[in-house]
Amino acid sequence: MWEYTDKVREHFLNPKNVGEIPDADAVGEVGSLACGDALKLYLKLDEQKERIVDAKFQTFGCASAIASSSALTEMLKGKTLDEALNISNQEIAEFLGGLPEEKMHCSVMGQEALEVAIAKYRGGPVPGHEHVQPEMAGEVVCKCFGITDEFLKKVIRENKLHTAEQVTHFTKAGGGCGGCVPQINALIAEVMGEQPKEEQKKPGKLSNLRKMQLIQEILENEVRPLLWADGGDLELIDIAGSTVQIAFRKACAGCVSSGYTAKFVEQKLRDAVADDIRVEEVEG
Amino acid sequence: MKEIYADNNATTRVDEAVFEEMRPYFCELYGNPSSMHFFGGQVQRKINEARNRTAALLGAHPEEIIFNACGTEGNNTAIRSALEAFPERRHIITTRVEHPAVLTPCRNLAKKGYRVTELSVDGEGRLSLDELRAAVDEDTAIVSIMYANNETGVVFPIEEIGAIVKEKGALFHTDAVQAVGKIPLNMAESTVDMLSLSGHKLHASKGVGALYVRKGVPFRPFMVGGHQERSRRAGTENTAGIIALGKACELAGQYLEDENSRVRAMRDRLEAEILRLIPNVRVNGGAAQRLPNTCSVAFEYVEGEAILLLMSEKGICASSGSACTSGSLEPSHVLRAMGVPFTCAHGSIRFSLSRYTTDQDIDTIIREIVPIIQHLRELSPFGREFLAKG
Numbered sequence: 001m002w003e004y005t006d007k008v009r010e011h012f013l014n015p016k017n018v019g020e021i022p023d024a025d026a027v028g029e030v031g032s033l034a035c036g037d038a039l040k041l042y043l044k045l046d047e048q049k050e051r052i053v054d055a056k057f058q059t060f061g062c063a064s065a066i067a068s069s070s071a072l073t074e075m076l077k078g079k080t081l082d083e084a085l086n087i088s089n090q091e092i093a094e095f096l097g098g099l100p101e102e103k104m105h106c107s108v109m110g111q112e113a114l115e116v117a118i119a120k121y122r123g124g125p126v127p128g129h130e131h132v133q134p135e136m137a138g139e140v141v142c143k144c145f146g147i148t149d150e151f152l153k154k155v156i157r158e159n160k161l162h163t164a165e166q167v168t169h170f171t172k173a174g175g176g177c178g179g180c181v182p183q184i185n186a187l188i189a190e191v192m193g194e195q196p197k198e199e200q201k202k203p204g205k206l207s208n209l210r211k212m213q214l215i216q217e218i219l220e221n222e223v224r225p226l227l228w229a230d231g232g233d234l235e236l237i238d239i240a241g242s243t244v245q246i247a248f249r250k251a252c253a254g255c256v257s258s259g260y261t262a263k264f265v266e267q268k269l270r271d272a273v274a275d276d277i278r279v280e281e282v283e284g
Numbered sequence: 285m286k287e288i289y290a291d292n293n294a295t296t297r298v299d300e301a302v303f304e305e306m307r308p309y310f311c312e313l314y315g316n317p318s319s320m321h322f323f324g325g326q327v328q329r330k331i332n333e334a335r336n337r338t339a340a341l342l343g344a345h346p347e348e349i350i351f352n353a354c355g356t357e358g359n360n361t362a363i364r365s366a367l368e369a370f371p372e373r374r375h376i377i378t379t380r381v382e383h384p385a386v387l388t389p390c391r392n393l394a395k396k397g398y399r400v401t402e403l404s405v406d407g408e409g410r411l412s413l414d415e416l417r418a419a420v421d422e423d424t425a426i427v428s429i430m431y432a433n434n435e436t437g438v439v440f441p442i443e444e445i446g447a448i449v450k451e452k453g454a455l456f457h458t459d460a461v462q463a464v465g466k467i468p469l470n471m472a473e474s475t476v477d478m479l480s481l482s483g484h485k486l487h488a489s490k491g492v493g494a495l496y497v498r499k500g501v502p503f504r505p506f507m508v509g510g511h512q513e514r515s516r517r518a519g520t521e522n523t524a525g526i527i528a529l530g531k532a533c534e535l536a537g538q539y540l541e542d543e544n545s546r547v548r549a550m551r552d553r554l555e556a557e558i559l560r561l562i563p564n565v566r567v568n569g570g571a572a573q574r575l576p577n578t579c580s581v582a583f584e585y586v587e588g589e590a591i592l593l594l595m596s597e598k599g600i601c602a603s604s605g606s607a608c609t610s611g612s613l614e615p616s617h618v619l620r621a622m623g624v625p626f627t628c629a630h631g632s633i634r635f636s637l638s639r640y641t642t643d644q645d646i647d648t649i650i651r652e653i654v655p656i657i658q659h660l661r662e663l664s665p666f667g668r669e670f671l672a673k674g
Contacts (some may be wrong), residue, residue: 002589012590014596018663033666036587036615040665058665062589066663100552 004063005097011067016074017056024056025049028117030109035145035172036122037061037106039069041113043076043121052076052084064096064103070166071095072110081118087111088158089170104170108155141183144176149187157190163229164188182257187232189264193269203273212239219246223265227252234265242276244269249281285600286436288645292462292485293434293462293578293601293636298528299487305531306489307418313330317521318512327523334530338494342479343470350516351497351526352507355461356385357397358480358495359428361506361517362564365391365478366426367398369502371372373454377398379411380621381435386428387458387617399423406595409438409569409622417448424454428552431463435634436569437578439467445493446475461485461493465536466543466575477501487638488532508511547637548576550646554635555579557650562657568632577637582619582628587662591633594656600649603634627666 004012021042030040037060046052055073057065072092076084089107093099099107119125138150155161155170164184168175173183206214219236227233232252237245246265248258255261258281266279289297315324317331332346339346352358362425363376363386378390380402387402394400401419403411411429420427427449432439449456457478463469465486471479478501478532483492495517497503503516510518558581568580583591588604597604615629625631635649 012593015663029665033585036630038665058663060585060664060666061587063593065587161525248643 002063002100002103004067004100007071007095007097008064008067008099011096012063015059015066015070017054017070018058019056020058021054021056026117026121028115028120029111030112030116030140030157031060033060036066037109039109039113041072041117043111043117045081050080050082052079061106061109062103064099064106068092068099068106068110072114076114081121083117084114087114087206089155090159098174101166102168104159105172108170141174142171142176142180145172147171147173149183152184152187153191156188161243162188162193162226163190165230182255182260185257186260189260189267192264193267206274214273215239215244215269215277217266218269222272223268227261232261234261237282242274243278243280245280245282248281285570288598288600288648290602290635290637290645290649291603291643292638292641293437293634295484296487296492296507296638297387297640298484298489299532299535301535302488302528302531306524306528309527314523317523320528327441330527331523331530334526334533337530337534339658340470341464341482341537343472343474345498345499345531347514348499349472349498350497350513351521352489352493352513352517353497353522354493355383355459355480355482355485358478358482358493359383359385360389360461360665361495362478362497363393363426363482364506364605365502365504366455366457367393368504370425370455373423375401375421375423375425376423376426377401377403377416377419377429377442377454379403379405379429381405381409381438382428382430383461384457386430390428403429405438405621407623409433409443409574409618410438410572411440413441413444413448416445417586420452420454422447422452424449424452424456426457428457428459431458431460432467432575432578433569433602433618434462436572436580436622437575437636438572439460439463439568439574443475450475462575462578465533465540466577468540471496471498483623484624486536487530488528489525492522492529492531542639544576547639550641550643551577551579551635553636554637554646555581558624558653561650562653564628565617565629566624568619568622579637581633581635581637582624583631583657584628585664585666586631586657588631588633590660591631591653591656594659595649595652598652598656599649600652601638604632 021044025045026043042056043052055076057067057069057073063210075087075095078268087113092107092110112218138148140146141149141152143150152171152173156167157264159170161167161170164174164181167184174181217235224233231250233249234246234252235249237247251278252258252261262281269277307317313327315327317324317328322499335349338349347561376390376393376398378386383503384576403415420593429440429445431442431464446456456475458476461477461482464481477498478495481494484490507518512518555567564584566582568582592602619629619632
């Protein structure tokens with residue numbers, strides 16, 4: 001049984017703002033019957049068309065999908081459209097006192113519907129979300145649920161996700177046939193690679209011994225724990241000058257995306273140790 | 285809150301008589317049945333009695349019963365044993381609707397180079413015997429096909445399947461965890477070589493099960509390192525559990541008639557009333573032969589977890605083939621294999637009754653489920669549009 005908070009229970013058992021707004025200014029619809037959850041969000045604006053005066057929803061889905069929708073409509077009332085756009089899926093989850101990680105995609109769905117509603121109202125391009133004309137933004141990664149790379153990168157970045165399993169919990173991507181999991185891992189590596197560099201202070205000139213120590217530390221403390229989370233692992237085989245030889249273990253061994261993982265390791269070491277480091281994958 | 289328990293395919297209440305039977309074997313008669321002294325010996329005699337009782341329910345010989353820990357162990361053991369006994373045969377046949385305790389070992393073996401055929405089912409969950417006939421060959425070591433499906437209750441034609449399997453000399457195992465105690469079995473006149481059963485599905489305690497292995501069928505133990513169960517399942521016996529299972533089997537034999545008359549009638553009434561009172565509902569596997577206690581209903585345009593939690597608020601315990609309850613995102617592999625339309629695969633609920641279910645329970649379920657479905661459909665963006673069309 002899921003451990004739901006009292007707040008989730010309350011919004012599930014007695015959801016607020018259920019229904020349609022016949023003369024709504026903005027309507028956003030995401031999800032589908034096939035996917036197992038869907039949300040239709042209605043927004044009514046004040047006369048100046050600035051603030052949201054009413055929000056209603058219709059949801060097909062599990063308890064946390066219904067509770068997230070109810071929470072979102074409560075949060076929206078009285079906000080300007082720009083303020084509304086700033087609501088993140090984490091805030092929806094926080095409003096509910098937290099959601100089980102496996103259910104975070106329900107909060108993401110709420111935020112998606114909101115973005116779609118406002119984008120349609122403003123007449124701009126509709127963000128590339130699940131089931132919303134995916135070709136409009138990015139390429140479809142998860143074919144089972146129709147989820148694009150742009151959308152995945154956004155969720156990975158905003159929620160600081162670092163395993164494919166987490167991405168599935170937050171977006172459902174990879175939760176069907178699982179065929180796109182290597183691509184999801186690549187996207188995670190890509191997003192991690194784009195973290196601001198200035199955060200990490202790179203040491204100046206290093207002695208060879210210190211460099212080797214540092215490489216080992218980074219691999220032990222920062223790289224391997226990430227791989228473990230996905231059931232993988234690596235072993236440091238040798239360090240020769242700037243070339244670091246690693247061998248992949250467990251789930252990483254023979255994984256189709258191990259090339260991406262090697263790139264990710266290389267980036268990590270370059271950021272933390274020296275720019276000229278090259279990571280080589282070896283059998284061993 | 286008094287629970288209305290309609291989830292007996294998940295687990296069952298331990299029968300009071302079963303509990304009384306096992307109770308002394310914890311603090312008083314705690315001897316090891318392997319010991320030489322009288323204190324262990326009296327436990328050994330009680331285990332023999334349990335073996336006789338279990339064999340009697342199956343129409344088997346006592347020495348064909350191997351006690352173990354659970355249905356999962358029986359399934360894993362049977363499949364491995366067959367492959368070890370016929371190392372030259374590299375093919376396994378099972379079905380797409382098996383319990384994970386069979387499907388997962390088979391899929392793992394496929395990764396190790398075995399050829400695995402998963403037979404499909406039709407929209408009512410029925411197997412095609414022609415497909416089986418075409419699949420089985422001289423390379424087939426074992427065919428493992430469940431007796432009855434845990435989600436839909438659909439019963440497979442086990443003896444016809446066995447006859448086809450025998451033509452090619454393969455072994456035939458059946459996961460009968462859901463069938464034992466619900467349908468009469470007679471191994472004396474059966475084509476089954478091995479059969480798994482689980483104690484907690486028939487009012488014994490959790491943590492005990494049995495594997496039936498027909499006399500003369502080659503067997504390779506899974507657990508080794510002791511002479512227990514005539515060296516076919518090493519490890520000190522779960523004495524209280526085994527004694528519970530024996531008693532539960534004896535009682536199951538006595539209740540078989542009740543299961544197939546009174547319990548079946550309650551199930552049929554529940555189903556008929558749901559279909560009468562709620563539009564856009566279908567019974568999964570409704571046209572197939574089914575277990576008397578199981579009813580899987582699909583409610584269109586609503587999601588299973590929401591139904592279960594709202595029922596749970598009213599004290600009603602059931603389960604669902606819904607993705608959202610299991611942490612996975614796709615509807616159950618059984619419903620998908622059956623091609624249940626996507627409009628209702630997410631809203632399938634399983635009610636499974638037992639001899640403890642009462643007519644009042646059924647009344648309550650019928651009374652509560654109608655407004656729950658109506659409420660969720662009113663919440664749903666699809667409910668009204670689609671229902672209006674219908």
